[in-house]
Amino acid sequence: MKMIYAENLTKHFADFVAVQGINLDVQAGQVLALLGPNGAGKTTTVRMLTSVLRPTSGIARIAGYDVVEEAEKVRSSVGVLTEHHGLYSRMNADEYLTFYGRLYRMPDSLIERRKRELLEQFGLGEARKKKLGEYSKGMRQKLALVRALLHNPPVLLLDEPTSAMDPESARIVRDAIRALRSDQRAVILCTHNLAEAEMLADQIAIIRRGRIILNDVPERLKQLLLGPEEYEITLRNGAGVPPEVLPLGVVVSRQENGRYVFRIDQPEEKIPLLLKRLLDQQLPVLSCAPVPRSLEEAYLRAVSLHEENGNGSN
Numbered sequence: 001m002k003m004i005y006a007e008n009l010t011k012h013f014a015d016f017v018a019v020q021g022i023n024l025d026v027q028a029g030q031v032l033a034l035l036g037p038n039g040a041g042k043t044t045t046v047r048m049l050t051s052v053l054r055p056t057s058g059i060a061r062i063a064g065y066d067v068v069e070e071a072e073k074v075r076s077s078v079g080v081l082t083e084h085h086g087l088y089s090r091m092n093a094d095e096y097l098t099f100y101g102r103l104y105r106m107p108d109s110l111i112e113r114r115k116r117e118l119l120e121q122f123g124l125g126e127a128r129k130k131k132l133g134e135y136s137k138g139m140r141q142k143l144a145l146v147r148a149l150l151h152n153p154p155v156l157l158l159d160e161p162t163s164a165m166d167p168e169s170a171r172i173v174r175d176a177i178r179a180l181r182s183d184q185r186a187v188i189l190c191t192h193n194l195a196e197a198e199m200l201a202d203q204i205a206i207i208r209r210g211r212i213i214l215n216d217v218p219e220r221l222k223q224l225l226l227g228p229e230e231y232e233i234t235l236r237n238g239a240g241v242p243p244e245v246l247p248l249g250v251v252v253s254r255q256e257n258g259r260y261v262f263r264i265d266q267p268e269e270k271i272p273l274l275l276k277r278l279l280d281q282q283l284p285v286l287s288c289a290p291v292p293r294s295l296e297e298a299y300l301r302a303v304s305l306h307e308e309n310g311n312g313s314n
């Protein structure tokens with residue numbers, strides 16, 4: 001099912017175009033990472049998807065509900081974590097979540113159960129009676145996430161979910177996002193943390209100046225932006241590879257002290273052949289592995305290519 005769907009979604013603020021013609025399709029069980037520089041249009045997109053901002057044109061549906069026509073149903077189908085989550089500082093976590101649970105029209109017994117489970121899961125069990133004004137930034141962020149999950153929505157829109165969190169809390173939140181995905185939810189994750197996007201996302205969309213400039217699975221995105229994958233083979237004691245043993249389509253791109261990096265066309269076919277030839281020559285092969293490439297590298301490349309193509313700053 002198309003849990004998060006947008007077609008030609010556009011938002012103008014007076015004559016400023018914040019979001020232009022965005023298309024999205026996130027299925028149940030998938031995480032889409034929305035990446036882009038400051039001011040690119042991520043938050044504006046999320047606000048349209050949650051019926052907070054009315055699109056200038058285009059359509060969007062959350063769990064099948066239209067964001068303009070069925071705003072009430074959209075709000076009950078979506079859990080949102082925004083950058084400014086305005087917690088009420090005089091309430092404690094218990095009161096705050098009860099307040100929201102009732103807004104979502106949840107029965108009190110369910111509110112109690114969800115509160116207990118979620119506060120425990122995010123390590124806030126002991127702080128549930130503490131005033132939110134005394135919470136640290138990371139604790140506030142975790143509570144805002146608990147609030148987003150309280151009514152068990154099928155769609156989650158998370159803006160920088162782990163910013164301000166210590167590494168242990170960030171790990172808990174990432175594990176929670178993974179578990180939610182496998183529970184057949186659709187998630188949009190807006191983040192500047194590319195390592196996090198790489199760990200969690202099934203699909204990456206890069207947004208710049210209000211437009212999606214690329215949208216693909218991480219591996220294809222890397223292939224497209226960084227070229228074919230390279231493989232590194234290490235030989236013991238700096239042994240050398242005689243050029244005549246290389247199969248056609250295998251090229252040495254660099255080498256140093258027995259560490260060879262190869263560019264290989266059709267790696268599934270050529271790597272076994274290459275290894276067989278090296279072993280036939282009694283060469284002491286220690287390891288063979290793809291050279292790791294980060295999403296960060298691919299992202300920076302995408303943004304600089306877009307810039308070079310005359311698309312200005314931001």
Ligand SMILES: Nc1ncnc2c1ncn2[C@@H]1O[C@H](COP(=O)(O)OP(=O)(O)OP(=O)(O)O)[C@@H](O)[C@H]1O
Pocket residue numbers: 013016018036037038039040041042043044045
């Ligand atoms: N209410 C508004 N009125 C006028 N312009 C706005 C409004 N809200 C957002 N904008 C503009 O729209 C553009 C996109 O902003 P948006 O907050 O969506 O960016 P973002 O990608 O979420 O950035 P960040 O990574 O910094 O959070 C920015 O240039 C911003 O100034």
